[in-house]
Structure formats: C-alpha cells, structure tokens
Amino acid sequence: MRAKVNLEEKIGLLDSVYSPGIVGYLNDYKLVVVKVKGEFVWHKHDDTDDFFLVLSGRMIIQLRDQNIELSAGEMFVVPRGVEHCPKADEEAHVLLIEPKGTINTGDAGGALTAPELEI
Amino acid sequence: MRAKVNLEEKIGLLDSVYSPGIVGYLNDYKLVVVKVKGEFVWHKHDDTDDFFLVLSGRMIIQLRDQNIELSAGEMFVVPRGVEHCPKADEEAHVLLIEPKGTINTGDAGGALTAPELEI
Numbered sequence: 616m617r618a619k620v621n622l623e624e625k626i627g628l629l630d631s632v633y634s635p636g637i638v639g640y641l642n643d644y645k646l647v648v649v650k651v652k653g654e655f656v657w658h659k660h661d662d663t664d665d666f667f668l669v670l671s672g673r674m675i676i677q678l679r680d681q682n683i684e685l686s687a688g689e690m691f692v693v694p695r696g697v698e699h700c701p702k703a704d705e706e707a708h709v710l711l712i713e714p715k716g717t718i719n720t721g722d723a724g725g726a727l728t729a730p731e732l733e734i
Numbered sequence: 735m736r737a738k739v740n741l742e743e744k745i746g747l748l749d750s751v752y753s754p755g756i757v758g759y760l761n762d763y764k765l766v767v768v769k770v771k772g773e774f775v776w777h778k779h780d781d782t783d784d785f786f787l788v789l790s791g792r793m794i795i796q797l798r799d800q801n802i803e804l805s806a807g808e809m810f811v812v813p814r815g816v817e818h819c820p821k822a823d824e825e826a827h828v829l830l831i832e833p834k835g836t837i838n839t840g841d842a843g844g845a846l847t848a849p850e851l852e853i
Contacts, residue, residue, distance in 0.1 A: 617813075622807050642814075646809070683738050688789065694736075
C-alpha cells in the first residue's frame with residue numbers, strides 16, 4: 616500500500632529549526648520539509664534552482680537586491696547561482712524541492728550544513 | 735525585480751476545472767496549479783513520477799488497487815508507470831510538479847488533454 620504524506624505531521628517530527636527532513640522523492644528530486652526561524656546563511660546553488668513553498672507562518676528570502684516576503688500558500692524559486700539567505704522572525708514551516716544531493720548551505724558550508732535525512 | 739507566486743491567486747485566474755496553469759519553473763520542471771472537480775481520466779506517465787499537493791479542498795487519486803484521499807496540506811507522488819485517475823466531489827485546488835513537456839493526460843490523450851499555458 617502506498618501512503619500519502621501529511622506535511623505538517625512530518626514537520627512535527629523535526630527536532631529543530633533548519634534541520635531538514637526528506638518526506639519523499641520526485642524522480643531525482645528530494646521533497647523536504649523544514650522549520651525556519653532566525654537567519655540561515657547566505658549561500659547559492661550554482662547547479663540548481665531552489666524551490667520554497669511556505670506551508671504556515673511567514674518567512675523572508677533575502678536576495679542581495681531585494682527581500683521576498685512569503686506567507687502560507689506563497690512560493691518562490693531562487694534561480695541557480697543567485698545568493699540568498701532565508702530568515703523568519705517566528706517559526707515558519709516550509710516545503711523545499713531540490714535535486715538529491717543538494718547541500719542545504721550550498722557553497723557556504725558551515726555549522727548549519729545538514730545531512731540528507733528521511734523522516 | 736523577482737516576484738513570489740501566491741498559489742490561490744493564480745488559481746483564481748483559471749477558467750475551468752482540469753485546465754492547468756503554469757506558475758513557474760524549477761530547472762526543467764513546470765510548477766502547475768489546477769482546479770480538480772469530477773473525475774479526470776485514467777492515465778499513466780511512463781517517464782516520470784507525478785507530484786500532487788492539495789492546497790485547498792479534498793481530492794482522491796484513484797490507483798488500480800487503492801484510493802489515496804488527500805486533504806489540504808497533503809501530498810502524494812504517483813510513481814512513473816502507475817495508472818491513476820484524480821477525482822473530487824467538490825472543487826479542490828492542487829499544485830502539480832512535472833517535467834516540462836509532460837502531457838496532463840499521459841498515455842490516455844483525449845478531450846481533457848490541455849496545452850502548456852503560463853498564467
């Protein structure tokens with residue numbers, strides 16, 4: 616039997632903010648949920664666009680020349696190679712879609728780099 | 735300036751049920767919104783998985799051996815090659831993600847086959 620995925624239920628399994636969890640796959644893409652609060656790290660992905668859909672709460676995707684303010688039901692695709700830094704004042708829940716193997720911190724690395732973990 | 739996409743606003747631009755509208759791209763994938771009501775057509779996609787996320791309302795993805803009942807905030811990925819037929823008693827709003835060029839009716843064709851239209 617195949618099973619649906621309830622995204623908020625999956626988010627409830629996440630231990631902490633900026634610790635992404637893989638909830639499924641679409642071909643060679645991973646479907647990821649993450650809790651966003653505070654500021655992430657400036658980074659870019661030279662080989663892929665980066666999909667964000669806010670499920671609940673509000674977040675900002677900072678770009679170098681503008682801020683993209685997202686509420687629940689709003690999405691934004693960061694083009695490949697474009698520096699961005701997510702942040703949120705209050706906890707927001709977000710669906711990300713990226714090719715398998717994409718590193719969450721892109722070219723920046725650092726302490727917030729997370730493993731690919733299925734939940 | 736780059737712009738976010740409010741999915742329900744985009745759905746408000748759709749003329750009718752089962753007339754998909756492209757609201758963005760993720761690499762070589764199209765991001766599509768669609769209104770679902772009534773029964774679609776049994777079909778499969780031999781070359782790609784098929785991503786469904788319900789944004790509002792309820793829908794059923796019929797598979798040959800089970801029904802996947804989805805409410806808002808729930809997603810399901812139909813594996814490639816698996817026959818499926820979406821349906822909904824009341825209008826539901828859905829985000830689909832598929833490779834560019836994917837035909838909405840898959841191998842079935844017929845009257846519900848829709849062009850790739852950006853909205």
